[in-house]
Amino acid sequence: MPRVVPEYKEEARTRILAAANQVFGEKGYRQATMDDVAKKLGVSKGALYLYFASKEELFEEICRTEPLAFKEILYSTFRENREPLESAGEFFDKMLKRYGSSSGLSFEIFSEASHNPALRRVLKKTQDEYAATLMSYLEEGRKRGFINRELDLRFITYALIALWNGIETIVATGLPVEDARRAWLEGFKAIFLQPPTHKRN
Amino acid sequence: MPRVVPEYKEEARTRILAAANQVFGEKGYRQATMDDVAKKLGVSKGALYLYFASKEELFEEICRTEPLAFKEILYSTFRENREPLESAGEFFDKMLKRYGSSSGLSFEIFSEASHNPALRRVLKKTQDEYAATLMSYLEEGRKRGFINRELDLRFITYALIALWNGIETIVATGLPVEDARRAWLEGFKAIFLQPPTHKRN
Amino acid sequence: MPRVVPEYKEEARTRILAAANQVFGEKGYRQATMDDVAKKLGVSKGALYLYFASKEELFEEICRTEPLAFKEILYSTFRENREPLESAGEFFDKMLKRYGSSSGLSFEIFSEASHNPALRRVLKKTQDEYAATLMSYLEEGRKRGFINRELDLRFITYALIALWNGIETIVATGLPVEDARRAWLEGFKAIFLQPPTHKRN
Amino acid sequence: MPRVVPEYKEEARTRILAAANQVFGEKGYRQATMDDVAKKLGVSKGALYLYFASKEELFEEICRTEPLAFKEILYSTFRENREPLESAGEFFDKMLKRYGSSSGLSFEIFSEASHNPALRRVLKKTQDEYAATLMSYLEEGRKRGFINRELDLRFITYALIALWNGIETIVATGLPVEDARRAWLEGFKAIFLQPPTHKRN
DNA sequence: TATGAATGAGTGTTCATTCAT
DNA sequence: GATGAATGAACACTCATTCAT
Numbered sequence: 017m018p019r020v021v022p023e024y025k026e027e028a029r030t031r032i033l034a035a036a037n038q039v040f041g042e043k044g045y046r047q048a049t050m051d052d053v054a055k056k057l058g059v060s061k062g063a064l065y066l067y068f069a070s071k072e073e074l075f076e077e078i079c080r081t082e083p084l085a086f087k088e089i090l091y092s093t094f095r096e097n098r099e100p101l102e103s104a105g106e107f108f109d110k111m112l113k114r115y116g117s118s119s120g121l122s123f124e125i126f127s128e129a130s131h132n133p134a135l136r137r138v139l140k141k142t143q144d145e146y147a148a149t150l151m152s153y154l155e156e157g158r159k160r161g162f163i164n165r166e167l168d169l170r171f172i173t174y175a176l177i178a179l180w181n182g183i184e185t186i187v188a189t190g191l192p193v194e195d196a197r198r199a200w201l202e203g204f205k206a207i208f209l210q211p212p213t214h215k216r217n
Numbered sequence: 218m219p220r221v222v223p224e225y226k227e228e229a230r231t232r233i234l235a236a237a238n239q240v241f242g243e244k245g246y247r248q249a250t251m252d253d254v255a256k257k258l259g260v261s262k263g264a265l266y267l268y269f270a271s272k273e274e275l276f277e278e279i280c281r282t283e284p285l286a287f288k289e290i291l292y293s294t295f296r297e298n299r300e301p302l303e304s305a306g307e308f309f310d311k312m313l314k315r316y317g318s319s320s321g322l323s324f325e326i327f328s329e330a331s332h333n334p335a336l337r338r339v340l341k342k343t344q345d346e347y348a349a350t351l352m353s354y355l356e357e358g359r360k361r362g363f364i365n366r367e368l369d370l371r372f373i374t375y376a377l378i379a380l381w382n383g384i385e386t387i388v389a390t391g392l393p394v395e396d397a398r399r400a401w402l403e404g405f406k407a408i409f410l411q412p413p414t415h416k417r418n
Numbered sequence: 419m420p421r422v423v424p425e426y427k428e429e430a431r432t433r434i435l436a437a438a439n440q441v442f443g444e445k446g447y448r449q450a451t452m453d454d455v456a457k458k459l460g461v462s463k464g465a466l467y468l469y470f471a472s473k474e475e476l477f478e479e480i481c482r483t484e485p486l487a488f489k490e491i492l493y494s495t496f497r498e499n500r501e502p503l504e505s506a507g508e509f510f511d512k513m514l515k516r517y518g519s520s521s522g523l524s525f526e527i528f529s530e531a532s533h534n535p536a537l538r539r540v541l542k543k544t545q546d547e548y549a550a551t552l553m554s555y556l557e558e559g560r561k562r563g564f565i566n567r568e569l570d571l572r573f574i575t576y577a578l579i580a581l582w583n584g585i586e587t588i589v590a591t592g593l594p595v596e597d598a599r600r601a602w603l604e605g606f607k608a609i610f611l612q613p614p615t616h617k618r619n
Numbered sequence: 620m621p622r623v624v625p626e627y628k629e630e631a632r633t634r635i636l637a638a639a640n641q642v643f644g645e646k647g648y649r650q651a652t653m654d655d656v657a658k659k660l661g662v663s664k665g666a667l668y669l670y671f672a673s674k675e676e677l678f679e680e681i682c683r684t685e686p687l688a689f690k691e692i693l694y695s696t697f698r699e700n701r702e703p704l705e706s707a708g709e710f711f712d713k714m715l716k717r718y719g720s721s722s723g724l725s726f727e728i729f730s731e732a733s734h735n736p737a738l739r740r741v742l743k744k745t746q747d748e749y750a751a752t753l754m755s756y757l758e759e760g761r762k763r764g765f766i767n768r769e770l771d772l773r774f775i776t777y778a779l780i781a782l783w784n785g786i787e788t789i790v791a792t793g794l795p796v797e798d799a800r801r802a803w804l805e806g807f808k809a810i811f812l813q814p815p816t817h818k819r820n
Numbered sequence: 821t822a823t824g825a826a827t828g829a830g831t832g833t834t835c836a837t838t839c840a841t
Numbered sequence: 842g843a844t845g846a847a848t849g850a851a852c853a854c855t856c857a858t859t860c861a862t
Contacts, residue, residue: 028846044332046247049831060848062834071832123331126389127324131245140391164410168403174387174396175380175404182383186375188327190341195375202369203376207407209365250856261823263859272857430825446734448649451852462827464855473853525730528791532722533647542793566812570805576789576798577806581778584785588777590729592743597777604771605778608810611767627842652835663844665838674836 029067029077031057037078041120045075045128079125079135083142085114090146096156104204108183108197122184147173162208172207179203230268230278232258238279242321246276246329280326280336284343286315291347297357305405309384309398320385327382348374363409373408380404431469431479433459439480443522447477447530481527481537485544487516492548498558506606510585510599524586549575564610574609581605632670632680634660640681644723648678648731682728682738686745688717693749699759707807711786711800722787729784750776765811775810782806 035056039048050071054061068074093107094100129136151173157163163172183200187193236257240249251272255262269275294308295301330337352374358364364373384401388394437458441450452473456463470476495509496502531538553575559565565574585602589595638659642651653674657664671677696710697703732739754776760766766775786803790796 024846042332044247044328046245047332050833051831061832062849063847065833066846118331122386123324123328126320126386127245127328129391130320130324130389131243131248136389136391143387143390143392164407166410167407168399171396171399171403172407174392174400175384175407178383178387178397178400179376179380179404180383181386182379182381185323185327185382185386186344186379188331188337189344190330190337191344191375195372196379198369198372199375199379202372203379203404203408206365206368206373206376207404209367251858252856262857263823264821266858267821426825444734446649446730448647449734452854453852463853464828465826467854468825520733524788525726525733528722528788529647529726529730531793532726532791533645533650538791538793545789545792545794566809568812569809570801573798573801573805574809576794576802577782577809580785580789580799580802580806581782582785583788584781584783585778587725587729587784587788588746588781590733590739591746592732592739593746593777597774598781600771600774601777601781604774605782605806605810608767608770608775608778609806611769653837654835664836665844666842668837669842 025067032064032067032074033078033081036074037082037121040075040078040124041115041118045121045124075124075128076135076138078121079128079138080142082121082125083146086111087142087146089114091149094150094153096153096160100157100162100208101201101205104201105197108200112193112197122181123188126181143177147177150176157208164209167207176204176207226268233265233268233275234279234282237275238283238322241276241279241325242316242319246322246325276325276329277336277339279322280329280339281343283322283326284347287312288343288347290315292350295351295354297354297361301358301363301409302402302406305402306398309401313394313398320389323382323385324389344378348378351377358409365410368408377405377408427469434466434469434476435480435483438476439484439523442477442480442526443517443520447523447526477526477530478537478540480523481530481540482544484523484527485548488513489544489548491516493551496552496555498555498562502559502564502610503603503607506603507599510602514595514599524583525590528583545579549579552578559610566611569609578606578609628670635667635670635677636681636684639677640685640724643678643681643727644718644721648724648727678727678731679738679741681724682731682741683745685724685728686749689714690745690749692717694752697753697756699756699763703760703765703811704804704808707804708800711803715796722791725784725787726791746780750780753779760811767812770810779807779810 032053036048036053039052039056042048043052050064051061053074054064057063064074068077089107089110093110094103125135125139129139151169154163154169154173154176158165158169163169179200183196183203186199187196191199233254237249237254240253240257243249244253251265252262254275255265258264265275269278290308290311294304294311296304326336326340330340352370355364355370355374355377359366359370364370380401384397384404387400388397392400434455438450438455441454441458444450445454452466453463455476456466459465466476470479491509491512495512496505527537527541531541553571556565556571556575556578560567560571565571581602585598585605588601589598593601635656639651639656642655642659645651646655653667654664656677657667660666667677671680692710692713696706696713698706728738728742732742754772757766757772757776757779761768761772766772782803786799786806789802790799794802
């Protein structure tokens with residue numbers, strides 16, 4: 017690692033976050049050691065502590081930044097001018113490409129959040145953000161005639177998030193990725209099914 | 218703990234499993250200690266090892282037996298002769314009553330399964346069982362006119378499981394239980410919306 | 419170590435305290451490791467934590483119990499019916515025998531107390547106790563005609579304690595023990611010198 | 620830190636010594652970090668190593684130079700042409716003013732010296748110097764009629780040093796400074812009591 | 821069966837010291 | 842000279858597991 021440049025510190029942090037993200041995802045947050053993270057970077061354990069005060073802080077920072085990649089994929093695929101189902105498929109594929117078939121950190125995060133209110137607050141905040149974006153996407157979809165009028169968009173939004181998260185769980189329990197993809201699309205379809213009226217337009 | 222009786226061993230195991238389930242759910246599998254479990258039972262640490270070879274085995278056994286309670290709730294609420302949405306609401310309420318708003322062991326299990334293929338196989342087996350039951354329930358529903366004919370029941374089944382698991386994740390990230398309930402019902406509705414009404418629009 | 423007996427736990431604590439006392443005295447509290455203490459006992463590190471919650475607690479407990487030995491020596495040598503100077507010499511010799519020429523834990527304790535108010539309170543309490551005993555000894559001495567009437571006994575008491583503690587400091591800085599002994603006796607004599615009147619009695 | 624000038628190096632050393640003295644005194648030698656010292660100076664950690672080879676060397680150098688301030692106070696207060704008790708009071712007050720009620724580095728030094736013969740030698744040397752000065756002061760005092768003739772001046776000298784050091788220990792254990800002052804004066808008085816008064820009793 | 825004292829490998833964290841810039 | 846990022850050897854403390862009783 018070169019240094020001295022002012023952006024260096026930020027870059028180093030980013031590198032550590034990436035490595036930790038991977039290591040925590042592979043081994044699990046609790047089982048992974050700081051040494052694992054350091055080794056993945058080819059760096060000494062002590063170096064990590066120059067950038068993060070503790071393993072926990074490192075993890076929390078991941079919880080804060082991790083969603084950025086997710087957000088990017090989310091926002092780049094669900095655009096109004098496209099067929100929703102096509103977007104959903106692309107979303108799945110991009111997520112798969114990004115994270116592999118390992119569910120990465122998701123359960124680590126949920127699991128920790130279950131026992132850690134502070135972390136829960138962090139997650140809630142970013143989730144609210146997605147939810148808002150997703151909901152306006154759904155509102156747009158409704159205007160275009162998708163999404164049954166009897167469904168409450170606010171809660172369908174949460175249901176959609178839940179569906180995605182849940183898709184990860186069933187992959188984690190061993191369902192083949194291809195089946196999971198179909199399940200995701202089928203669930204998505206259930207929400208977005210064009211009502212017959214649509215066809216008549 | 219009394220003893221001597223032959224069924225005693227099985228009963229002791231059951232007791233340990235219940236306590237461990239609770240403790241692991243509260244603290245997380247990795248953070249909870251065998252001592253925590255022992256104390257919850259008012260028993261010595263060593264005693265646990267008379268019934269389970271290791272912490273891991275204890276956890277695996279929970280993964281095997283835990284679904285029993287879930288299965289019971291699942292089967293007792295989703296019966297053919299009832300309004301599906303009503304069943305879904307009752308299911309949520311029973312689950313809530315059983316596990317509290319804490320998601321219990323779910324994420325612990327998913328998280329471990331992510332790094333442990335053996336465990337994944339165990340889970341897959343029980344999940345396949347649910348899936349089969351749920352699918353026949355859905356088939357019945359379709360006969361009764363619920364569930365859009367364009368949806369593939371096999372994958373809708375997985376989607377439904379995913380939806381439920383996902384509902385737990387959004388509770389874990391801080392969504393109020395009441396909102397989660399609505400999301401669950403709304404997602405459920407999306408799948409079960411009566412097509413007849415639909416077509417008439 | 420045998421076990422099961424109820425006094426066992428107390429005995430184990432005592433043994434650990436003795437070993438820690440010695441190790442901390444030899445290496446210094448901060449430099450000594452828990453492993454050092456464990457090894458001195460031929461015991462694993464973990465065992466120490468069955469009896470003391472932390473290194474600090476172990477040290478504090480030493481600060482509390484250590485003075486017992488000192489007290490015993492103090493009380494057993496300074497008895498009214500003896501020549502004060504003779505008592506003082508015996509006190510020195512007993513202390514030397516007990517602690518060797520190493521000053522043991524004294525400075526560790528003072529040093530820590532300098533930065534730790536809680537510890538300071540503990541020490542103050544035991545010191546007040548000595549001071550009271552010592553002062554009644556001095557009062558008795560005065561009745562017997564020792565100790566100049568112009569001296570305030572309360573503060574002479576503290577001065578005597580200070581003198582003793584100070585004797586340890588000069589040993590620590592390399593003064594030969596024999597010289598320190600003489601210094602102690604000479605200082606003691608300064609306080610206890612029989613005024614001429616005494617001789618006339 | 621400016622630079623270039625030749626005396627600069629010496630000045631820098633002095634500055635570091637002063638900062639380290641303060642930091643070690645506040646936190647204790649072993650607990651204080653080189654970073655603490657560097658920060659107190661507003662300098663990088665690495666800079667310290669340009670002037671001192673190690674933390675230990677820095678400490679040893681303090682042990683060598685620290686006594687200078689002490690010596691100055693000692694010599695400036697104990698002058699022959701003054702009332703001894705008055706000198707003693709002034710000495711106490713000056714020391715208090717210089718070091719505050721914290722005992723500064725004393726115990727750190729004694730404690731380290733207990734485990735470090737090299738350091739012990741350093742201290743011995745400076746102490747011998749004090750002792751010599753103090754002893755001639757006492758000899759002068761004796762000529763002026765103070766100090767009982769039965770006391771051996773050489774050892775009374777050590778006793779006096781011990782008394783002072785000991786006064787610091789009792790402050791460290793929580794005795795109020797004002798009481799410590801009285802104890803110091805009372806102990807001093809015991810040594811310097813004018814024999815004439817004495818004899819007349 | 822049950823206990824709980826003991827073990828010992830392991831983990832997060834610190835910090836004196838080094839060295840490329 | 843000065844910096845501060847990096848190192849790596851420690852070290853306090855934990856906990857699953859064992860085993861003598």
